[in-house]
Amino acid sequence: MTKQFLPLSKPALNEDDIAAVSDVLRSGWITTGPKNAELEKQICLLSGAKYAVTLSSATAAMHLTLTALGIGPGDEVITPSLTWVSTINMITLMGATPVFVDVEANTLMTSASLIAPLISSKTKLIIPVHYAGAPVDLDPIYALGKLHNIPIIEDAAHAIGCEYKGRSIGQRGTCLFSLHAIKNITTAEGGVVTTQDAGFAEHIRRLRFHGLAVDAFDREAHGRSPQAEVIEPGYKYNLPDICAVLALGQLQRLDKITQKRTQLARLYQDLLARIPGIKMLSAPDYPHIHCWHLLIIRVDPRIFGMDRDQLIFELKKHGIGAGIHFKAVHLQKYYRENYRFPEHTHLYPLKNTEYNSQQICSLPLFPDMSERDVIYVTTTLAKIFGDTDIEA
Numbered sequence: 417m418t419k420q421f422l423p424l425s426k427p428a429l430n431e432d433d434i435a436a437v438s439d440v441l442r443s444g445w446i447t448t449g450p451k452n453a454e455l456e457k458q459i460c461l462l463s464g465a466k467y468a469v470t471l472s473s474a475t476a477a478m479h480l481t482l483t484a485l486g487i488g489p490g491d492e493v494i495t496p497s498l499t500w501v502s503t504i505n506m507i508t509l510m511g512a513t514p515v516f517v518d519v520e521a522n523t524l525m526t527s528a529s530l531i532a533p534l535i536s537s538k539t540k541l542i543i544p545v546h547y548a549g550a551p552v553d554l555d556p557i558y559a560l561g562k563l564h565n566i567p568i569i570e571d572a573a574h575a576i577g578c579e580y581k582g583r584s585i586g587q588r589g590t591c592l593f594s595l596h597a598i599k600n601i602t603t604a605e606g607g608v609v610t611t612q613d614a615g616f617a618e619h620i621r622r623l624r625f626h627g628l629a630v631d632a633f634d635r636e637a638h639g640r641s642p643q644a645e646v647i648e649p650g651y652k653y654n655l656p657d658i659c660a661v662l663a664l665g666q667l668q669r670l671d672k673i674t675q676k677r678t679q680l681a682r683l684y685q686d687l688l689a690r691i692p693g694i695k696m697l698s699a700p701d702y703p704h705i706h707c708w709h710l711l712i713i714r715v716d717p718r719i720f721g722m723d724r725d726q727l728i729f730e731l732k733k734h735g736i737g738a739g740i741h742f743k744a745v746h747l748q749k750y751y752r753e754n755y756r757f758p759e760h761t762h763l764y765p766l767k768n769t770e771y772n773s774q775q776i777c778s779l780p781l782f783p784d785m786s787e788r789d790v791i792y793v794t795t796t797l798a799k800i801f802g803d804t805d806i807e808a
């Protein structure tokens with residue numbers, strides 16, 4: 417019997433989640449309503465944030481956040497190039513200039529010392545990224561922001577269930593989470609803004625639905641008062657209840673989901689240490705809880721004998737899905753051809769970003785995987801490397 421394809425990721429959904437979606441479908445109210453309200457409440461409880469606003473994606477969350485902060489032409493926004501393209505696209509579409517900051521070589525996260533020299537009189541925002549399930553070193557970044565009076569928005573797309581120095585991500589400042597299908601908790605597509613600022617939450621809530629003043633669920637009025645008026649032009653980024661309800665059951669199981677991901681990641685770490693030319697990321701050296709969103713290796717072609725892209729092809733031939741998180745944005749076609757590095761950034765090359773962009777490869781990691789699956793992946797890697805003696 418041939419082995420089933422092992423995907424990079426698979427949502428951790430069960431029959432109760434599927435039944436919950438059917439219940440919403442039968443309820444007569446399928447768009448944004450009580451399930452979103454419940455999800456916002458649960459996200460606040462989990463993260464310790466004062467306010468949460470659900471959205472159709474984290475990309476929408478970034479768009480609305482940049483809009484609410486008034487980011488526009490002439491402004492610079494500091495963020496890594498080693499991130500998902502959506503952040504840079506949104507900054508660019510707002511007419512602002514992304515300023516790319518390098519990352520630490522082995523955590524793939526940026527730091528206050530890398531950000532500091534890039535700050536100019538035009539810097540209006542800093543967006544650090546919690547990477548792969550580990551938290552970025554927030555204390556020095558917030559201190560830097562305070563020193564220069566520049567807001568920080570945490571890209572927490574990977575960070576549901578992640579903790580920094582004993583505090584859940586979301587408990588301080590403003591964070592943008594993703595609920596996309598490969599994330600640890602998913603609504604198929606979805607995102608959440610968490611914040612401690614009532615006015616900011618209200619603004620995001622308004623912008624998510626046409627800029628209308630009222631956005632409370634009201635069954636008789638079909639979601640809002642018919643008298644609601646446009647306060648400012650807004651967007652249509654609300655999350656349907658059909659989607660929101662999916663996350664409610666997963667949130668109850670989040671500890672189990674994180675535990676299983678951690679168990680599989682540790683097994684990967686043990687087994688991969690025996691394969692030459694493959695290097696894991698390092699864990700941050702400050703106290704944290706890793707929620708293991710992604711399992712990332714680096715492939716050194718001089719030792720491993722083939723480069724990352726060839727390896728992804730080989731893995732696929734063996735029935736294993738792999739991914740790249742991420743290809744540096746400044747190296748992608750549009751930005752290669754159109755982006756000009758601001759003058760003051762020339763002294764700070766993106767050395768670690770470019771090195772990792774070429775070598776990183778994400779391996780399958782999801783809660784419904786078994787330890788045998790991890791052994792299959794690592795044994796296959798050993799075989800591809802050409803060492804059949806490496807027993808997993």
Ligand SMILES: Cc1ncc(COP(=O)(O)O)c(C=O)c1O
Binds near residue numbers: 476502594595606607
């Ligand atoms: C680091 C990062 N930021 C933002 C996003 C955007 O999330 P979404 O797909 O929900 O728009 C992603 C998505 O993968 C991401 O990985």
